[in-house]
Amino acid sequence: xxxxxxxxxxxxxxxxxxxxxxxxxxxxxxxxxxxxxxxxxxxxxxxxxxxxxxxxxxxxxxxxxxxxxxxxxxxxxxxxxxxxxxxxxxxxxxxxxxxxxxxxxxxxxxxxxxxxxxxxxxxxxxxxxxxxxxxxxxxxxxxxxxxxxxxxxxxxxxxxxxxxxxxxxxxxxxxxxxxxxxxxxxxxxxxxxxxxxxxxxxxxxxxxxxxxxxxxxxxxxxxxxxxxxxxxxxxxxxxxxxxxxxxxxxxxxxxxxxxxxxxxxxxxxxxxxxxxxxxxxxxxxxxxxxxxxxxxxxxxxxxxxxxxxxxxxxxxxxxxxxxxxxxxxxxxxxxxxxxxxxxxxxxxxxxxxxxxxxxxxxxxxxxxxxxxxxxxxxxxxxxxxxxxxxxxxxxxxxxxxxxxxxxxxxxxxxxxxxxxxxxxxxxxxxxxxxxxxxxxxxxxxxxxxxxxxxxxxxxxxxxxxxxxxxxxxxxxxxxxxxxxxxxxxxxxxxxxxxxxxxxxxxxxxxxxxxxxxxxxxxxxxxxxxxxxxxxxxxxxxxxxxxxxxxxxxxxxxxxxxxxxxxxxxxxxxxxxx
Amino acid sequence: xxxxxxxxxxxxxxxxxxxxxxxxxxxxxxxxxxxxxxxxxxxxxxxxxxxxxxxxxxxxxxxxxxxxxxxxxxxxxxxxxxxxxxxxxxxxxxxxxxxxxxxxxxxxxxxxxxxxxxxxxxxxxxxxxxxxxxxxxxxxxxxxxxxxxxxxxxxxxxxxxxxxxxxxxxxxxxxxxxxxxxxxxxxxxxxxxxxxxxxxxxxxxxxxxxxxxxxxxxxxxxxxxxxxxxxxxxxxxxxxxxxxxxxxxxxxxxxxxxxxxxxxxxxxxxxxxxxxxxxxxxxxxxxxxxxxxxxxxxxxxxxxxxxxxxxxxxxxxxxxxxxxxxxxxxxxxxxxxxxxxxxxxxxxx
Numbered sequence: 001x002x003x004x005x006x007x008x009x010x011x012x013x014x015x016x017x018x019x020x021x022x023x024x025x026x027x028x029x030x031x032x033x034x035x036x037x038x039x040x041x042x043x044x045x046x047x048x049x050x051x052x053x054x055x056x057x058x059x060x061x062x063x064x065x066x067x068x069x070x071x072x073x074x075x076x077x078x079x080x081x082x083x084x085x086x087x088x089x090x091x092x093x094x095x096x097x098x099x100x101x102x103x104x105x106x107x108x109x110x111x112x113x114x115x116x117x118x119x120x121x122x123x124x125x126x127x128x129x130x131x132x133x134x135x136x137x138x139x140x141x142x143x144x145x146x147x148x149x150x151x152x153x154x155x156x157x158x159x160x161x162x163x164x165x166x167x168x169x170x171x172x173x174x175x176x177x178x179x180x181x182x183x184x185x186x187x188x189x190x191x192x193x194x195x196x197x198x199x200x201x202x203x204x205x206x207x208x209x210x211x212x213x214x215x216x217x218x219x220x221x222x223x224x225x226x227x228x229x230x231x232x233x234x235x236x237x238x239x240x241x242x243x244x245x246x247x248x249x250x251x252x253x254x255x256x257x258x259x260x261x262x263x264x265x266x267x268x269x270x271x272x273x274x275x276x277x278x279x280x281x282x283x284x285x286x287x288x289x290x291x292x293x294x295x296x297x298x299x300x301x302x303x304x305x306x307x308x309x310x311x312x313x314x315x316x317x318x319x320x321x322x323x324x325x326x327x328x329x330x331x332x333x334x335x336x337x338x339x340x341x342x343x344x345x346x347x348x349x350x351x352x353x354x355x356x357x358x359x360x361x362x363x364x365x366x367x368x369x370x371x372x373x374x375x376x377x378x379x380x381x382x383x384x385x386x387x388x389x390x391x392x393x394x395x396x397x398x399x400x401x402x403x404x405x406x407x408x409x410x411x412x413x414x415x416x417x418x419x420x421x422x423x424x425x426x427x428x429x430x431x432x433x434x435x436x437x438x439x440x441x442x443x444x445x446x447x448x449x450x451x452x453x454x455x456x457x458x459x460x461x462x463x464x465x466x467x468x469x470x471x472x473x474x475x476x477x478x479x480x481x482x483x484x485x486x487x488x489x490x491x492x493x494x495x496x497x498x499x500x501x502x503x504x505x506x507x508x509x510x511x512x513x514x515x516x517x518x519x520x521x522x523x524x525x526x527x528x529x530x531x532x533x534x535x536x537x538x539x540x541x542x543x544x545x546x547x548x549x550x551x552x553x554x555x556x557x558x559x560x561x562x563x564x565x566x567x568x569x570x571x572x573x574x575x576x577x
Numbered sequence: 578x579x580x581x582x583x584x585x586x587x588x589x590x591x592x593x594x595x596x597x598x599x600x601x602x603x604x605x606x607x608x609x610x611x612x613x614x615x616x617x618x619x620x621x622x623x624x625x626x627x628x629x630x631x632x633x634x635x636x637x638x639x640x641x642x643x644x645x646x647x648x649x650x651x652x653x654x655x656x657x658x659x660x661x662x663x664x665x666x667x668x669x670x671x672x673x674x675x676x677x678x679x680x681x682x683x684x685x686x687x688x689x690x691x692x693x694x695x696x697x698x699x700x701x702x703x704x705x706x707x708x709x710x711x712x713x714x715x716x717x718x719x720x721x722x723x724x725x726x727x728x729x730x731x732x733x734x735x736x737x738x739x740x741x742x743x744x745x746x747x748x749x750x751x752x753x754x755x756x757x758x759x760x761x762x763x764x765x766x767x768x769x770x771x772x773x774x775x776x777x778x779x780x781x782x783x784x785x786x787x788x789x790x791x792x793x794x795x796x797x798x799x800x801x802x803x804x805x806x807x808x809x810x811x812x813x814x815x816x817x818x819x820x821x822x823x824x825x826x827x828x829x830x831x832x833x834x835x836x837x838x839x840x841x842x843x844x845x846x847x848x849x850x851x852x853x854x855x856x857x858x859x860x861x862x863x864x865x866x867x868x869x870x871x872x873x874x875x876x877x878x879x880x881x882x883x884x885x886x887x888x889x890x891x892x893x894x895x896x897x898x899x900x901x902x903x904x905x906x907x908x909x910x911x912x913x914x915x916x917x918x919x920x921x922x923x924x925x926x
Contacts, residue, residue: 278666
């Protein structure tokens with residue numbers, strides 16, 4: 001120990017003091033050198049975490065000024081166009097934050113931007129985890145927590161969007177109420193209890209406020225903590241590369257490199273959000289005016305993350321049925337509750353579905369390349385295409401006005417393609433993945449194409465192949481070949497009927513669907529032979545290379561181009577002839 | 578930290594079966610590793626970023642004190658923007674950002690860039706730990722008598738199942754029926770404050786309307802004349818949310834059908850303004866086709882034909898309000914709506 005400066009001495013004393021009470025040095029000993037693998041895509045989750053911290057900081061500031069009350073007041077702040085107009089205290093205090101508190105608008109816009117970034121980062125982070133198979137054993141719990149976090153994020157965003165009580169947010173609430181009211185049996189009562197009576201009532205903003213600033217962030221905070229503890233104890237997954245196996249972690253130690261990089265990245269995310277919040281206006285509620293239930297503006301758009309739900313509502317045909325005097329609004333239930341319900345359930349259950357189909361019970365710490373799990377990758381892109389089509393549906397009015405197309409045509413186009421494009425995307429993705437697998441196989445067996453044609457002394461032309469780099473070899477051979485499950489026997493040798501034949505057969509079929517087309521890695525011997533053959537190419541090319549080197553040298557010394565057996569000048573050529 | 582070894586010494590990572598073993602790729606030194614001048618330059622870069630960050634905090638304070646909060650400036654692309662917001666955003670944003678870029682530059686240029694290896698261990702607990710846990714559990718089960726006393730076990734389960742019920746009950750009074758608990762939500766949703774003889778007034782000015790005020794092809798958003806008093810008495814906007822209507826006038830010959838005989842007045846029709854899909858107010862009216870389009874989800878209603886749905890997700894007609902005129906010639910309602918307005922609900926039928 002070379003603690004010399006007074007600061008370090010004080011630090012050491014503090015560490016000892018804390019350690020004697022909590023045993024914290026054991027933790028530090030284990031974790032100060034903890035290794036984290038490096039990859040740009042691992043920063044997506046970091047962006048989500050850091051933007052959430054910014055949301056908490058800016059949100060806390062906003063609570064100091066925002067008044068979650070629907071009491072009508074007459075506005076008398078400094079925004080002239082709304083002076084003397086009656087509005088709820090919630091809206092008036094949001095105007096005050098925007099115009100009368102220095103930096104208030106900056107913080108409000110940072111809060112909104114950070115929330116949008118939080119949701120976007122979570123979504124893309126989830127894509128990364130999905131496509132690389134990071135959700136596999138032992139990380140299934142963390143995947144579920146992630147899915148819950150995305151859901152909570154949607155609720156957090158929507159509840160916050162609804163608080164300022166401007167015309168746009170009120171319209172969103174009106175729609176939310178219509179959806180609650182459509183729930184069979186309890187819908188009407190649920191809507192009355194939630195809103196404290198009819199819409200809009202006077203209770204909802206204050207109730208939503210408690211949900212937005214206490215309940216949801218509390219849950220998110222708890223789940224994020226759990227999420228991170230799990231990442232910490234299970235150690236981060238890593239991409240394949242030289243020396244990286246399923247049994248180790250290759251990367252940088254927490255202290256100092258990772259601390260500096262991750263800590264620095266927090267400030268980068270924070271700083272960028274502050275810049276965006278300062279420069280780019282978002283949700284200018286003073287333009288929309290205070291909420292009143294009998295007005296709306298054309299082109300009403302929710303925040304992007306609600307867009308897919310709104311799109312689903314827009315695309316749904318107008319089915320409604322009345323059974324025994326009770327109404328079932330399929331036109332609302334299907335797009336707003338059933339479809340998202342199925343989407344999120346399948347999302348949460350996916351790790352278990354895949355593990356069941358593959359029968360794979362091993363731990364996985366080395367990430368899959370998306371091409372090596374073609375069916376999973378195809379499922380992912382299919383789901384994304386479905387989501388994107390709904391999102392496009394959510395902006396159909398904007399598209400109609402921007403591109404001057406009939407809104408009815410857009411809706412019909414989307415209604416139909418919603419069932420055509422995702423399956424096509426599935427098939428294409430799967431084919432592309434298998435094609436890439438074939439390319440990998442070719443690379444292992446024949447090296448990569450150098451793009452040079454070589455003529456051998458006896459006249460044969462060959463294309464020169466070059467051996468793979470150590471890194472590429474490691475990445476390609478990281479592939480995890482999974483054999484499809486065998487078709488079960490109908491009866492055993494003694495003729496005893498297999499009672500579980502049906503379910504086992506179904507599973508075997510699914511397994512074949514998942515892995516039947518897999519292009520297996522060549523054996524180690526084949527790879528070695530392939531790479532050796534490639535090395536042979538290099539041998540053949542060696543004389544040429546040596547010649548070219550010499551040629552280079554000659555040229556550098558002002559010599560002329562010279563090829564063996566070829567005359568050097570025109571005069572000599574003539575003479576030769 | 579015995580399992581923490583520099584990567585370069587760890588060339589013999591166990592290869593998996595069927596995979597060729599891979600050697601480590603060689604580590605290339607950075608300029609700052611070999612050239613002391615470059616290292617010095619990196620050091621200066623990092624320090625200047627930290628320094629600039631501090632300067633920007635001072636700039637922030639200066640902006641906070643000196644800029645008038647109502648000053649707007651014009652910036653191309655961004656348009657007319659508040660100078661205060663921009664100045665505070667730029668200074669604080671850059672000062673924070675620079676701390677981040679400095680730390681990352683420090684890590685990338687001056688801290689070691691040699692990857693290290695740590696071994697993983699399976700998550701599953703060692704067998705003796707599991708055995709000890711099972712033994713502890715068995716002992717606890719035995720000592721508590723959970724199995725021996727079935728009656729305790731069953732009553733415990735019963736009590737645990739019932740104890741949240743009061744919490745659910747406590748939610749009941751999130752809403753109370755205004756008329757001493759007599760009206761159900763469905764009944765409340767089924768009526769509005771429109772009644773026979775109620776004058777129709779313009780929604781913003783509360784001016785009563787004569788038939789002659791509304792030309793053919795015209796549209797007016799309207800509410801009941803008694804709305805201000807009701808709003809005052811109830812202290813909310815609920816009545817407005819249900820009673821809002823639009824008046825449109827068309828050539829009587831163009832009216833194909835109505836929801837009731839003679840519910841128009843000389844070609845003036847009154848329809849609810851609240852969409853029957855999920856309740857957005859509607860006012861996008863196309864004069865030529867008599868179509869009314871909801872801006873939220875594009876449900877389209879044909880007002881010349883009983884307010885039928887012609888497109889979009891709404892399932893029900895726009896409810897029509899029967900109207901007439903009073904002795905002074907002002908437009909009045911002849912009755913309340915004959916069905917609930919707005920989105921469907923379970924009890925609606």
